[in-house]
């Protein structure tokens with residue numbers, strides 16, 4: 132082919148979580164009994180009360196383009212949600228909805244980043260952050276965390292990094308965290324926020340796992356720390372995870388009016404708007420409650436307790452108890468350093484998939500090789516069998 136591919140496209144790697152998951156699905160389609168811990172989506176159906184609202188929207192012929200930022204009724208429902216859940220006062224004009232939180236993040240990055248701006252990202256990180264930062268020609272700067280720091284950055288680490296950079300622009304904070312399950316408490320957030328205010332760093336706070344949280348932990352939005360912090364924060368959220376709505380595609384952002392308006396204008400030239408039926412369904416999702424969100428949360432909690440207990444029974448595997456989201460992130464470094472055949476987490480996951488038919492995601496997908504990620508958005512039966520296969524695979528290395 133004589134057409135040159137852009138530097139942007141060349142720099143983007145495929146999403147490793149989707150790659151594992153589609154390989155596992157292909158093996159399943161070929162009749163192989165694979166236990167798939169790769170997918171980051173609830174295994175539950177979207178609750179009926181939400182589906183009903185979408186069907187009604189279709190029957191009412193609510194099927195046309197909407198305002199790019201989203202219908203007013205939805206932005207009002209989101210504004211009420213922020214007040215009720217997070218004690219945040221966002222007006223509808225400070226909110227815009229996108230086709231998934233993934234799209235919300237890149238729209239915001241496009242609105243604020245110039246080429247060579249630096250965006251700080253705690254590591255391990257959700258796979259798309261670094262690629263999205265690169266797509267807007269900005270530079271991802273990783274802030275390492277590990278099990279002994281409870282997978283959280285601290286204020287000093289953040290400030291030292293900011294002081295070492297030429298164009299520090301933003302911090303992407305994700306709590307509850309994918310892949311580690313870390314949840315930042317109010318004290319952590321106050322200290323981080325203080326540094327960001329001092330150095331005028333935009334906080335992009337991805338709170339998509341807000342409602343999937345355990346052990347009576349409380350989700351605090353960093354934007355609620357003070358008005359000063361709110362003025363430098365964009366909150367990202369969405370319905371994919373808590374409401375089991377991954378395929379509907381709706382995420383939202385709230386923040387300083389100018390950033391939101393600019394990001395919304397960018398969206399008006401790309402995807403236009405979220406599909407109209409989903410918007411109506413999400414008005415209902417956020418305004419009503421049939422108890423199913425709590426049932427899903429409790430089910431995830433039981434699975435987490437079981438999976439983490441079983442993982443910690445395996446020789447030389449250490450797994451901390453995640454406080455939120457639906458992932459376990461065990462340390463498997465012993466098996467990388469004490470083995471001739473397996474050199475990194477990718478090779479370990481390939482071996483486990485090929486020889487033990489269990490699909491998990493290599494830690495390197497999240498920026499750290501000493502771990503692997505299990506999604507426990509999976510039946511208890513599968514978790515039991517899958518963790519057994521994982522243990523056998525490690526034992527027989």
Ligand SMILES: Cc1ncc(COP(=O)(O)O)c(C=O)c1O
Pocket residue numbers: 171230231232233234257305308309337339369370371377381382
């Ligand atoms: C931390 C985090 N943010 C955002 C998303 C994207 O969610 P959505 O389906 O709303 O695009 C995901 C999905 O895996 C995620 O884990």
